[in-house]
Amino acid sequence: MAESITDDRPRVRGRVVVAFVLTRLGGALFVLWAVATLTFFALRLIPGDPALAILGGPGSQASPEALEAVRREYGLDQPLFVQYLTQLWRLMMGDLGRSYSLNMDVAPLVGVQLGGTMQLAFLSLALAWLLALGLATWSTRGGKIARSIGSGLEIVAAALPHFWLATVLILLFSIWLGVLPPISTPGIAGLVLPVLTLAIPLAGFLGQVMRESLLTALESPFVLSARARGESERGVRLVHAIRHAALPAISLSGWAFGSLISGAVVVETIFARPGLGRTLLNAVTERDVPVVVGVVMIVAVVYILMTLLTDVASRLADPRLRAA
Amino acid sequence: MQLSTVSRGVLPLATLAALSALLLAGCSPSPSGTSSSQPVSGGTLTYASGDAEPTCLDPHVGGNYPQALVSTQYLESLVSLDADGTVIPWLADSWTESDDGLTWEFTLVPDVVFTDGTPLDAAAVQANVAHLQDPETASSTGYLALKKVVATEAVSPEVVRFTLSAPDSALLESLSQPWLSIESPTALKRTQDENCAAPVGTGPFVVTDWVKQDSITLERNEDYSSPPADATHEGVAYLEKIVWRFIPESATRYAALQAGEVDVIDNVQPDTIVQAEASDSIRHLDAPRPGASNRIELNSSTVPFNDPLVREAFIRSANVDDAVTSLFQGTAERSYSALSSVEPLGVSAPDLFGYEPDEADGLLDEAGWTERDSDGYRVKDGERLTVRFPVSTNQSIPAEQSLFEQIQATAKETGFDLVLEPMDLSSWYAALAANEYNAVSAPYTKVGPDVLRILYHSSSIVPAPSGYFANLSQVSDPQLDTLLTDASQESDADARAALFTDAQDLLLGGYYLLPLYDQQNHFLLDSEVEGTRALPTVSAPTFYDTWLNR
Numbered sequence: 001m002a003e004s005i006t007d008d009r010p011r012v013r014g015r016v017v018v019a020f021v022l023t024r025l026g027g028a029l030f031v032l033w034a035v036a037t038l039t040f041f042a043l044r045l046i047p048g049d050p051a052l053a054i055l056g057g058p059g060s061q062a063s064p065e066a067l068e069a070v071r072r073e074y075g076l077d078q079p080l081f082v083q084y085l086t087q088l089w090r091l092m093m094g095d096l097g098r099s100y101s102l103n104m105d106v107a108p109l110v111g112v113q114l115g116g117t118m119q120l121a122f123l124s125l126a127l128a129w130l131l132a133l134g135l136a137t138w139s140t141r142g143g144k145i146a147r148s149i150g151s152g153l154e155i156v157a158a159a160l161p162h163f164w165l166a167t168v169l170i171l172l173f174s175i176w177l178g179v180l181p182p183i184s185t186p187g188i189a190g191l192v193l194p195v196l197t198l199a200i201p202l203a204g205f206l207g208q209v210m211r212e213s214l215l216t217a218l219e220s221p222f223v224l225s226a227r228a229r230g231e232s233e234r235g236v237r238l239v240h241a242i243r244h245a246a247l248p249a250i251s252l253s254g255w256a257f258g259s260l261i262s263g264a265v266v267v268e269t270i271f272a273r274p275g276l277g278r279t280l281l282n283a284v285t286e287r288d289v290p291v292v293v294g295v296v297m298i299v300a301v302v303y304i305l306m307t308l309l310t311d312v313a314s315r316l317a318d319p320r321l322r323a324a
Numbered sequence: 325m326q327l328s329t330v331s332r333g334v335l336p337l338a339t340l341a342a343l344s345a346l347l348l349a350g351c352s353p354s355p356s357g358t359s360s361s362q363p364v365s366g367g368t369l370t371y372a373s374g375d376a377e378p379t380c381l382d383p384h385v386g387g388n389y390p391q392a393l394v395s396t397q398y399l400e401s402l403v404s405l406d407a408d409g410t411v412i413p414w415l416a417d418s419w420t421e422s423d424d425g426l427t428w429e430f431t432l433v434p435d436v437v438f439t440d441g442t443p444l445d446a447a448a449v450q451a452n453v454a455h456l457q458d459p460e461t462a463s464s465t466g467y468l469a470l471k472k473v474v475a476t477e478a479v480s481p482e483v484v485r486f487t488l489s490a491p492d493s494a495l496l497e498s499l500s501q502p503w504l505s506i507e508s509p510t511a512l513k514r515t516q517d518e519n520c521a522a523p524v525g526t527g528p529f530v531v532t533d534w535v536k537q538d539s540i541t542l543e544r545n546e547d548y549s550s551p552p553a554d555a556t557h558e559g560v561a562y563l564e565k566i567v568w569r570f571i572p573e574s575a576t577r578y579a580a581l582q583a584g585e586v587d588v589i590d591n592v593q594p595d596t597i598v599q600a601e602a603s604d605s606i607r608h609l610d611a612p613r614p615g616a617s618n619r620i621e622l623n624s625s626t627v628p629f630n631d632p633l634v635r636e637a638f639i640r641s642a643n644v645d646d647a648v649t650s651l652f653q654g655t656a657e658r659s660y661s662a663l664s665s666v667e668p669l670g671v672s673a674p675d676l677f678g679y680e681p682d683e684a685d686g687l688l689d690e691a692g693w694t695e696r697d698s699d700g701y702r703v704k705d706g707e708r709l710t711v712r713f714p715v716s717t718n719q720s721i722p723a724e725q726s727l728f729e730q731i732q733a734t735a736k737e738t739g740f741d742l743v744l745e746p747m748d749l750s751s752w753y754a755a756l757a758a759n760e761y762n763a764v765s766a767p768y769t770k771v772g773p774d775v776l777r778i779l780y781h782s783s784s785i786v787p788a789p790s791g792y793f794a795n796l797s798q799v800s801d802p803q804l805d806t807l808l809t810d811a812s813q814e815s816d817a818d819a820r821a822a823l824f825t826d827a828q829d830l831l832l833g834g835y836y837l838l839p840l841y842d843q844q845n846h847f848l849l850d851s852e853v854e855g856t857r858a859l860p861t862v863s864a865p866t867f868y869d870t871w872l873n874r
Contacts, residue, residue, distance in 0.1 A: 046751065065459035066467065101379045102536060104517070113537065167575060174583045182579040183372075183571060183586075184538075272372075272571035272580075274537040282376070282537070285718065287750045 028304045035300045036091055039293050040084055043284075051076050074100060087293065096297070097290035101283070106294035109279070114298060116275035120267070121260040123191065124198035125253065131203035136210040136245065137237065140218065150211060157204030162266040166197045170270075184273040194271045198263050202256055206249050214245035247318055254310040258303050363557065363855065367872040368565040372577050374591035377570045380520035381531060381540070384456050387465030387503040389613075389769060389862070393590065394568055396864040397542055398439075399505035399525035402430055402449070403496055404552040405771065405860040409668045411496045412553040415444060415506055415526065425491025425815050432482050436550045438508035440524045446478035451509035453486075461516070465770075468778070469498035491813040493820050497772030500861045526550050528561040528868040540568040555869055556855065562871035578848070581606065587853050587872075588865070592846040594655040594723050600848050607849045609865065610655075611858035612842035614666050615770040616779060617659040618724070620713075620731075620838040623762050625785075625798040628709055633691035635835035638711070638763075639677060640684035641738035647730035648841060651723045656841040662776060662828055664842050666863070669773040669821050671828035677839065684738040693739065702739030710741045711762040716752040719767055727840070728765075756796065757787060764796050767843050771861055773824045777808040780831055797836040804830050 051070045071077045075086060090097055096106035132154075139150025173193060174182040184190040217223060218241050226236050264277030276295050283291035375390035383391040383399070402416040416430040436444040453476050456466040472495075475487040488495070498504060511524035522531045528551070529542035548560045569586065571577045577589040578596050592600070592608075600606045622629040622638065629635050648658050660677050663670030688694075693702040693709050702709035715725060725746070732742040742763070747755065755761055768775060778784055782805050784795035804827055811823035831837070845863050849856060855869040 066462040066464055069459045069462055104536070109536070170576065170579045174579050178583060181585050182576050182583055183569070185585070270573045270576055272569065272573065272576055274535070278537055278572075285748055 024308070031304060032297060032300055033088075035296055036088060036293055037084070039296045040087060040289060043287065043289050043292055044080060044083075046287075074098075087290075091293070091297070096294040099283075099291045100288045101286040102288070102291065106290050109291065110276065110294045110298050113274060113276045113279045113295075116273060117261060117264050117268070117277060118302075120191070120194055120198065120264055120273070120275065121257060123195045124202065124260055124263075125257060127195055127199035128202035128206055128256070129249070129253075131199060132206035132210050132249065133242070133246075135203070135207045136214050137242070139211060140214050147211075151208070154204045154207040154211070157200050158208065159204070160201045162197055162201065162263050163270060165200060166193070166267060166270045169193045169196060183271060190271070190273075194267045194273060197267050197271075198260055201263075202260065206252065206256070209248045209252060210245045213248055214241055217241040217244035220244075243317055247314060250310055250313050250317060253313075254303070254307040257306045258299075261299055261302070361873075363562050363869075363871040364873070365562045365871070366564050367562075367874065368567060369563050369588065369853065369867060369870065369872065370567045370569060370586040371867075372569045372571045372580055372586040372589045374572060374574060374577055374589070375570075377537060380516075381534065382507065382519050382523040383503045383505060384452075384461055384463050384466050384507070385516065385520060387463055387467075389864075392502040392862050393864045394540060395502050395505060395523070395525075396527075396859060396866055397529045397566060397568075397868075398527040398531055398545075399502065399507060399523060400527050400550060400552075401502065401505045401861070402499045404500050404554070405497075406554045407860050409666070409860065411500065414500075414552045415550060419496070421815060425493075425813065426488045428486040428488070428495060429479060430484050430486070432484070433550055434482065436526050437547060438511070438524050438526055439530045439545050439547070440508050440511055442508045442510040442524075444506065444526060445481045446484035447481075448509045449484040449506060450476040450478060451512055452504075452506050455507075455512050456504065463503075465501070465503040469494075469501065469504055469770075491815060493812055493814050494772050494774035497774065498770075501771050502862060502864065529563075529566060537570065539570070542566040542568060551868060552859075554860075557869055561868050562855075563867055566867060581848055581850065584850070587850045588856070589848050590846075590865075591721075592848050593721060594652045596848070597655045597846055598653045605851050607851055607853075609847040609849060609856065609858060611845045611847065611863035611865070612664055612666055613767075613769045613845050613863050614664050614772070614861070615775040615843070616768040617661055617664050617670075618765060618767060618840045618843050619659075619662065620763050620765050620840065621797040622836055622838070623759075623764070623796065623798055624800075624836055626759065626762065627707075628693075628711070629762055631691050632835060633687045634693070634709075637684040637687035637691065637738065638735060638740060639835055639838050640680045640687065641735045641740060642731045642838060643679040643734040644677070644727075644731065644838065644840060645679060647727045651726050651730070652841070655846065656844055659839040659841045661839055662779075662831060662837060663773060666842075666860070667773055669824045671825055671832065673829075673832045676832055676835075679734070681734070681738055688739060696739055699741075700736065700739065701741045708741055709739055710743060711735075712743050712745060712760060713763040714745045714747055714752050714755040714761050715765070716749055717746050718749040718752075720765060721844070724765070724840075756793075761796075765840070766796055768794070769843065769862055774812055776824065776827060776831070777812050780827075780836070781805055781808050799831065799834070799836050801830065801834070 051067050075083060078086070087097065096110065098105050099109060102109060135150050135153065139146045170182040170193065173180040180192050181190050182193065223236055223240055226240050261277065264275055265281050267273070268275040268278040269281055276299065279291060280295045283295065373390065373393065375393065378391045378394065380386060381391070381395065383395045400415055402414060403411050404414045406412045415433055415436060417433045419428060419430045421428050430449070432444055432446065432449070438444060442448065453470060453473060455461055456463045456470055472488045472490055472492045473486050474489050477485045477487070479485050505525060508524040511519060521534055528545055528548045530545050531540060532543045533541040543565050544561050544563065546560055551558060571580060574591065574593050574596065580586045581589050597608060600608060622635045624630055624635065645658055648656060659665065660674040661670040661672040688702055693704045695703045697703050697708060713728065715728060717725070728744055732744060735742045745755070756764060768779060770778065778794050780795055780797070780799045782795065782800040785793055785798050785800060787793045807823050807827040807830065811820055811827060814820040814823055847865060852873050854871050854873050856865055856867060857869065858864065859866045
């Protein structure tokens with residue numbers, strides 16, 4: 001894309017932008033198709049009869065008539081490839097289909113559950129950033145001991161499994177101290193423990209990256225020259241160093257968002273929160289193919305959007321990237 | 325009022341008796357004098373279920389236990405059972421059976437109205453039978469129970485007549501189940517989606533909201549008039565509202581109960597029960613489910629369990645008693661019966677199921693499994709004595725899975741290679757349908773001993789198109805078939821009991837199954853929750869008599 005820098009004629013530049021957008025869009029569509037295909041076949045290759053799952057459940061014996069009716073209703077009597085094509089065609093038409101197990105259309109179902117998970121993921125990401133930034137700046141400002149403490153905390157936090165952390169937090173805050181509810185409640189209180197569970201390990205990851213690049217930045221020439229210009233230590237850190245340190249963390253945030261959504265499967269189940277993660281878990285055990293595909297598609301779309309956003313954010317934070 | 329611990333290791337009937345006694349005790353002045361012992365009206369009860377969220381709140385559709393649990397609060401059946409297992413009136417005041425057993429007439433309780441204003445009459449009952457028998461409804465449990473009903477007729481607005489193809493001694497027991505509850509015919513005319521979201525019945529509560537994957541809201545039916553004959557009060561329920569939540573994680577459910585966020589939890593695990601029994605603020609309700617006991621079925625259709633000697637050897641080699649004691653910590657009692665201990669006609673045969681490894685060795689020698697391979701497993705004609713055991717991780721709780729591992733360990737000493745294959749529900753069904761199992765544990769809940777016919781009659785080996793069949797030990801014994809068929813058609817209670825006793829003697833003596841314990845069904849209640857009992861039909865708790873002592 002070096003041409004676009006030298007060639008300032010608006011037409012050519014426009015064409016380049018269009019090509020860029022088209023490539024991005026094509027890539028996104030390919031990802032969505034691959035996701036739909038992989039999930040569909042992965043789920044159908046596992047042994048098990050979805051018709052039984054629809055009617056079944058422990059202890060109930062489905063009658064042949066009922067099974068036949070269900071097979072017809074959901075098109076399960078068709079060959080697998082026909083079912084796949086039907087599903088793909090419907091997806092292209094924007095129709096996510098109908099849930100086998102929940103007796104409702106997938107689109108509104110996923111739409112309702114999306115809100116809860118997004119709220120959880122964004123709050124966790126924000127808190128993780130705050131914790132990581134705080135720890136990174138504190139530990140680089142302090143001496144060697146502070147750095148060891150910081151890095152130790154980060155390593156431990158990053159290694160904590162969600163289910164363990166959730167259980168410990170419930171034990172501590174709900175049972176011993178009795179200050180926070182262990183399950184979702186209408187107010188904000190029910191959000192605290194789930195958000196902490198997701199944010200702490202992520203803060204460990206982000207913190208490690210931030211501290212490293214903060215240290216590099218503080219020793220680099222542009223900080224030296226800023227200091228030489230007489231800028232205050234606080235100014236140096238806020239304007240130059242942190243901005244520099246944030247870069248790798250910003251590009252990690254796209255990935256982090258994906259990991260938060262997978263963490264939501266565990267966290268939503270433990271804290272009994274409605275959301276995509278819990279929907280996905282139920283749907284997988286029920287062999288509810290339309291819901292699994294629907295959730296995975298939505299997550300893929302969100303992931304693609306987040307990657308775009310982090311691209312933009314990186315460009316804003318790093319003037320070097322803006323030229324490209 | 326002393327309510328801290330209830331029913332540990334006590335027979336379930338005694339449990340119910342004890343509970344009733346406690347309820348009665350609730351009517352006398354409390355010795356402490358600090359809390360009221362007169363039922364108080366009002367308040368919201370929060371119930372936290374660990375079961376899967378029902379996909380449809382109408383238990384006619386499908387028909388499983390999670391549906392039975394919640395629908396017990398808003399739907400009612402024609403008849404119920406009392407604590408002794410006797411059939412008692414509910415929506416039907418009285419009933420008569422013709423001498424040939426082919427015609428039944430039910431007289432309905434007068435002036436009962438569904439919560440949508442539709443009156444309960446003979447036509448309403450007819451509409452419900454039609455709904456259950458319609459393949460479009462996709463009823464499994466209710467459909468099976470009504471298989472012998474060929475026609476219904478409204479004799480008068482209050483009297484409905486059922487015509488049967490053959491006598492059915494289990495008809496009343498079947499009709500008592502929540503899966504055959506009576507719903508408003510007006511509401512049933514709606515689409516299935518609408519009916520699934522908010523079924524309309526005559527119960528003490530009404531479904532007013534259902535936020536999927538979160539909660540169902542039930543509000544008091546202010547015109548309620550039809551409690552079962554054994555309820556402790558009349559008129560509307562005490563509770564104003566029930567919030568029915570779904571909390572899949574066992575530890576979170578208990579934490580929520582301890583934190584006071586919820587008032588009742590179900591699916592309580594053994595370690596939690598032991599913890600809770602040490603607490604003064606939590607009560608335990610032990611309500612084993614009716615029908616079959618939890619048992620390991622030995623597949624008699626293939627090697628090695630087609631040989632009765634090998635079946636007996638396996639049973640002798642399994643140290644179940646010690647494993648149940650250590651893993652269930654006194655919360656479950658060992659069963660020696662094919663039927664649940666709440667079934668009055670269950671035959672218990674402790675002598676048949678003892679742990680005798682020496683005898684097991686002798687039996688295997690006699691059966692020709694004389695050699696052992698380098699791993700210590702028995703071998704015959706170059707084949708190892710392998711027992712494939714698919715375990716449904718959805719249905720077997722962790723303690724039960726550990727129990728299977730203990731059985732695996734003791735059976736190994738005798739030379740059985742018990743291969744545990746944990747799998748999810750769909751894969752598990754598939755393994756059974758493909759006959760890829762030698763042993764399996766499958767729960768089955770049904771009211772009455774007729775469950776034996778479903779589980780052990782040879783006609784239940786014939787798979788449905790899905791491949792699923794109920795006779796998992798694949799017993800095929802003409803003598804047993806005759807006994808079970810005769811029992812299902814015998815209307816004389818004593819003769820019926822004798823037939824079922826003979827059938828169980830034959831079954832247990834054939835070593836087709838290894839009984840473990842009752843189908844566990846434990847609830848923990850905040851001690852402020854008073855007057856809750858399990859309905860003796862399928863042991864689902866009813867909150868009609870419940871009040872909050874806050």
